[in-house]
Amino acid sequence: MSDLAPFWLSVQIAAMATIVIVAAGVPTAWLLARREFPGKSLVAGLLVLPIVLPPTVLGYAMLQVIGRRALVGHWLESSTGITLVFHWSGAVVAAAVAAFPLFLLPARGAFEAVDPALEDVARLLGRGELSVFLSVTLPLAWRGLAAGMVLVFARSLGDFGTTLMVAGNIPGVTQTASLAIYDAIVLGNDSARAGRLTLMISAVSIGALWVVQRTLPAGRPTR
């Protein structure tokens, strides 16, 4: 079994999880930063839960929702034929859910840091809401969003517990680098393989962190 396969799978899963997180996270973070609605603090709290729950607990909870006999999982399979569990797509969902708060928190902060007065100025100058978001809010928040993106990518890259619970550990199918390292030590006692994978994953993660460090200090828009 090549080292590259689990590594490449990890990168792909992390990239897709990042896309899923950003797609769901940008509107959610904007809503939490800019709108008031009943139950807002409850929603905000629930969305941060994945950080505090043990990964196995999170994985178990997810199985109760997207498992083949669970409500959402069953409906998904019968209507579209997609089965998430024990499939790479399940690993994407698992990694995305586990890492989601790491995007949501900085993204919400980034949107909150954009002066609403600037958005009002844009409205006074004749711009509609979408235009205000695209031409003022987003460009002024992008550093925070980018930092969150890098964080969740790095976090997804190393996801272990939740992925194992939801997608299993099937070599060539759902065996990511983290799982392969575990197997190499526990089953195969192949510490050379574990070492190589560790190096590869660490290089990408540390590289990502370096990008975050470069991005964050000047994260506030210049005013």
Add this chain to the structure above:
Amino acid sequence: MSVENDGPVLDVRLSHRVHPGLALDVALSLGREVGVLFGRSGTGKTTLLRLIAGLARPESGRIQLGPETLFDSARRIDRRLRDRRVGMIFQDDRLFPHRSVAANIRFGLKGWPRAEADARSAEVAAICGVEHLLDRSPATLSGGERQRVGLARALAPRPRLLLCDEPVSALDLASRHAMLRRLRDVRRIEGIPMLYVTHGVDEAVAIGSRLFLLEGGRIVGEGSPLDVLAASRRPDNDVPIAFEGLRNVFPGQVASHAPEQNATTLRLDEGPELIVGHLDRPVGTTVLVEIRADDILLAKGPVEGLSARNQIPGIIERIVARGAEVEAVIQTLGITWIVSLVAPAVAQLVLRPGIAVHLIIKARSCHVIVPDNPTS
């Protein structure tokens, strides 16, 4: 400027509770002119401006701009910000930090044909004196430059009304004058009606053709800035107006010049003469002179060998204690002055109503305000 008389452009009638201690209750009509909303801080000036702009929603009332109703609580009309076509500049510049000066100015021209947008942004950049800054980032500009860019940006889409919320109060003196000059140019070239919020006497006189005096959420005086401001300082007026930092404000005329002494003598309306620093205006020019209440000394008789050039005899009318400070209201020839003193001084000099005193005023303490448009 005959266009000033063709009926109100802006008609505002609204009630709005700002906070438990302040309720706005305002009726205001503005023609094609510059209206100044004048008053102390906390009287609701800025709130009123924000309500007109649409940045906040009034509890009840009506805002009419030209033929269009921007807001009417009875008819449930509340035009969206983007549809109001009202320009606004603020105390801080509120430029978009991620866009160049040129992109800031063009921000409100989205959807314009390119050639028209180019022409319009060049035009407003020239009026506001920022044409040499177009490629710069807002972060590299001085405070005065930023405010002028903000003005150009607000004007670009040809708003029907320009709202100015203390746009020069954060600027140094030189930038302040430059900005006020640009605003007067805007008024002259664009002919756009403006509503200008300030608590500065010189600004109000320099820019305004009509002044609305706001006190406790209500308009308590309206008219030409010189008249309203001069009247409002009289303690015998029913309307108690306390300016920030007590000031004496009097209208007067240039009476004579003494260039060798670097001095100009003003004749205050119905009042005494006052020597001030040399003023480069012809005899007969109408001015406003402003003297801080704590810049005036009191003496119980004429004083000799004094460097201050003005000694004006008067009679103490009354003495009002305000905490540690004491205000003496003093009558001189035709004019009522306010002098602020500390309590021990009052005791030491045995000041009481009916006593004759001399007001001692340095020429340098007299701040002369020359209206730009004495006809209005």
